[in-house]
Amino acid sequence: MARLSVNIGGGLTIKNPVLTASGTFGYGEEFADFIDLSRLGGYIIKGTTLNPREGNPYPRMAETPAGMLNCVGLQNKGVDYFIDHIYPRIKHYGSELIVNVSGACVDDYAEAARRIAARTDIRAIEVNISCPNVKEGGMAFGTTCDGAATVTRAVRDAFPGTLIVKLSPNVTDIAEIARAVEAEGADAVSLINTLMGMAIDVERRRPCLSMITGGLSGPAVRPVAVRMVWQTAKAVKIPVIGLGGIMDGRDAIEFILAGASAVEIGTANFVDPAVTVKIVEWIDNYCARHGVDDINDLIGAINQ
Amino acid sequence: MTNPTKRIMEMEVVTAQAFHPLYTLLTLRCAPGTDPELPAMKPGQFVQVAIPDAPHTFLRRPISINYVDGNEMALLVRRAGEGTSRLCDLRSGARLNIVAPLGRGFTIPGQQTGRLLLAGGGVGIAPLCFLGRAMKAAGLTPEFVIGARSDADLLELDMLREIGEVHVTTDDGSAGEHGVVTCHSTWQLGATIQRVYCCGPAPMMKAVARLSDSLGADCEVSLENMMACGLGACLCCVEKTVRGNVCVCTEGPVFNIKELTWLD
Numbered sequence: 273m274a275r276l277s278v279n280i281g282g283g284l285t286i287k288n289p290v291l292t293a294s295g296t297f298g299y300g301e302e303f304a305d306f307i308d309l310s311r312l313g314g315y316i317i318k319g320t321t322l323n324p325r326e327g328n329p330y331p332r333m334a335e336t337p338a339g340m341l342n343c344v345g346l347q348n349k350g351v352d353y354f355i356d357h358i359y360p361r362i363k364h365y366g367s368e369l370i371v372n373v374s375g376a377c378v379d380d381y382a383e384a385a386r387r388i389a390a391r392t393d394i395r396a397i398e399v400n401i402s403c404p405n406v407k408e409g410g411m412a413f414g415t416t417c418d419g420a421a422t423v424t425r426a427v428r429d430a431f432p433g434t435l436i437v438k439l440s441p442n443v444t445d446i447a448e449i450a451r452a453v454e455a456e457g458a459d460a461v462s463l464i465n466t467l468m469g470m471a472i473d474v475e476r477r478r479p480c481l482s483m484i485t486g487g488l489s490g491p492a493v494r495p496v497a498v499r500m501v502w503q504t505a506k507a508v509k510i511p512v513i514g515l516g517g518i519m520d521g522r523d524a525i526e527f528i529l530a531g532a533s534a535v536e537i538g539t540a541n542f543v544d545p546a547v548t549v550k551i552v553e554w555i556d557n558y559c560a561r562h563g564v565d566d567i568n569d570l571i572g573a574i575n576q
Numbered sequence: 577m578t579n580p581t582k583r584i585m586e587m588e589v590v591t592a593q594a595f596h597p598l599y600t601l602l603t604l605r606c607a608p609g610t611d612p613e614l615p616a617m618k619p620g621q622f623v624q625v626a627i628p629d630a631p632h633t634f635l636r637r638p639i640s641i642n643y644v645d646g647n648e649m650a651l652l653v654r655r656a657g658e659g660t661s662r663l664c665d666l667r668s669g670a671r672l673n674i675v676a677p678l679g680r681g682f683t684i685p686g687q688q689t690g691r692l693l694l695a696g697g698g699v700g701i702a703p704l705c706f707l708g709r710a711m712k713a714a715g716l717t718p719e720f721v722i723g724a725r726s727d728a729d730l731l732e733l734d735m736l737r738e739i740g741e742v743h744v745t746t747d748d749g750s751a752g753e754h755g756v757v758t759c760h761s762t763w764q765l766g767a768t769i770q771r772v773y774c775c776g777p778a779p780m781m782k783a784v785a786r787l788s789d790s791l792g793a794d795c796e797v798s799l800e801n802m803m804a805c806g807l808g809a810c811l812c813c814v815e816k817t818v819r820g821n822v823c824v825c826t827e828g829p830v831f832n833i834k835e836l837t838w839l840d
């Protein structure tokens with residue numbers, strides 16, 4: 273068996289490179305009937321905000337070729353509810369629990385991060401500066417270097433643990449944004465969040481989603497995501513966590529070869545609720561087939 | 577992983593009865609070599625089916641449990657698009673990957689104090705059939721009120737008649753009373769209606785909900801919101817309720833109409 277543990281920044285090592293993507297894995301407990309969560313490198317839970325959010329109206333989802341659009345809009349009960357009622361229930365799964373944090377303004381991000389640091393043992397947060405589904409904040413921060421840097425700086429001051437900044441693909445030069453957050457003290461970057469998209473029901477002449485536009489995920493986005501991970505990994509020194517359309521172990525290895533230290537599995541969980549553990553097994557098997565003793569030797573290891 | 581209630585199951589089609597151009601009844605059992613025993617399933621719960629050989633169907637499709645018979649379960653499928661058409665075209669022996677059981681079911685009263693009316697149409701009768709069987713097994717006396725476009729579109733009538741009395745309406749008057757479900761004279765019989773259960777197209781469910789409310793009867797409806805995960809993980813399937821947006825896949829698909837905002 274190859275060594276599968278990887279470093280995801282800020283001195284944090286996870287037992288294997290497979291994480292789950294925020295918003296696609298609930299709080300982990302939704303999948304406990306299907307998989308042993310302790311076999312994952314970690315699980316990144318639902319987007320959490322300082323105050324409760326109702327999210328956007330239904331319909332929030334439309335299936336598209338090899339993927340789906342969503343406009344959930346960060347429905348959650350707020351960080352205090354999470355800490356008091358959900359965290360105690362889910363902290364025992366035996367793999368790294370990472371909270372995904374969102375905000376409407378810089379102070380909201382920082383305050384939510386501060387409360388997580390003060391009231392839980394959570395060692396890493398992923399800051400979502402890239403949500404395309406909320407009117408205020410969200411993606412607006414992730415599409416300019418200034419915005420991304422400002423949020424990163426504020427959260428860096430509030431959270432001493434591993435700070436992962438999740439980047440938006442809805443930009444011209446993602447590497448430039450990655451460098452900006454690295455300069456402000458981010459320990460890692462994860463990418464990509466969903467790509468902004470739109471679908472129309474032509475019979476009814478109506479947009480399929482209540483918010484008209486939404487975020488595209490699933491295998492349809494994978495080549496874009498692989499390209500962005502490759503560009504970003506070359507541009508920064510901190511670990512890059514890759515995601516976007518990973519459906520199986522092969523896809524996960526593709527991201528690692530493009531330069532990702534770890535991967536997140538998102539929409540694939542909807543298709544196969546046991547896919548994450550299968551990916552861990554596939555990666556192990558791949559390493560054996562290729563005579564790789566340490567997964568770290570594969571990070572960015574493409575022949576050009 | 578202790579005591580999992582939901583399972584991912586590899587299943588095999590035992591029979592596929594395409595008894596109508598639009599509908600197929602599939603009976604399924606666990607594939608040979610897998611645990612033959614089905615998990616406990618309740619009327620109103622549903623399954624998420626992975627669609628085989630459907631390049632344009634990426635997500636699973638939610639389908640109600642029509643009934644369970646020992647180690648077999650049945651799904652009644654209506655051709656709505658590519659995914660359901662693939663299911664309707666399956667032959668016996670085909671394999672299906674299913675996640676089940678999902679959601680919460682209908683509430684079955686401990687004691688009968690009035691009429692129990694199960695109202696529906698189209699594939700909406702699928703969960704009502706399962707509910708009726710469970711009620712009958714519990715010693716209750718369910719009655720069905722079934723609406724269809726015409727005589728040829730009445731599904732599983734014989735099966736329903738074995739469970740209880742069936743009141744029929746058709747849009748064209750070719751069977752039963754002429755009109756829609758809520759027009760049937762049985763609603764006005766005068767005997768107290770204890771509870772109404774409804775599954776069918778949204779306009780039908782809303783009309784039945786209003787009628788039940790006006791008759792002072794409790795009413796549960798089964799919603800068919802679009803789903804991605806079916807597990808409460810993605811929050812795509814929400815319905816607006818008096819408690820805010822809640823997931824239909826985990827808190828439903830059955831809701832008491834008092835919880836919904838339909839009557840406001």
Ligand SMILES: Cc1cc2nc3c(=O)[nH]c(=O)nc-3n(C[C@H](O)[C@H](O)[C@H](O)COP(=O)(O)OP(=O)(O)OC[C@H]3O[C@@H](n4cnc5c(N)ncnc54)[C@H](O)[C@@H]3O)c2cc1C
Pocket residue numbers: 622633637638639640641651652653654655656657658659660661699702703799800801802803829
């Ligand atoms: C809890 C639940 C139980 C259901 N039970 C049954 C059942 O027992 N038998 C059955 O035949 N169908 C049932 N449905 C509806 C079934 O899931 C949809 O018809 C199916 O998802 C359509 O997929 P498709 O690929 O065939 O069509 P698509 O090509 O995806 O869509 C075709 C049409 O169906 C509509 N549609 C898509 N998804 C849904 C959906 N989830 N609900 C309603 N309409 C939809 C689309 O708007 C479109 O107009 C149920 C749905 C839910 C949520």
Ligand SMILES: Cc1cc2nc3c(=O)[nH]c(=O)nc-3n(C[C@H](O)[C@H](O)[C@H](O)COP(=O)(O)O)c2cc1C
Pocket residue numbers: 293294295296318319320342344346372400403438464465466488489490491493515516517518536537538539540810811812
């Ligand atoms: C239904 C849904 C909800 C999501 N919610 C969040 C969220 O709350 N926070 C976040 O950072 N990303 C969210 N995402 C984005 C995913 O984490 C991921 O970045 C994206 O889906 C691409 O990966 P995938 O193709 O593997 O799904 C969501 C995605 C989906 C499909």
Ligand code: FES
Pocket residue numbers: 802803804805806807808809810811812813814823824825826
């Ligand atoms: S379908 Fe994903 S939460 Fe209901």
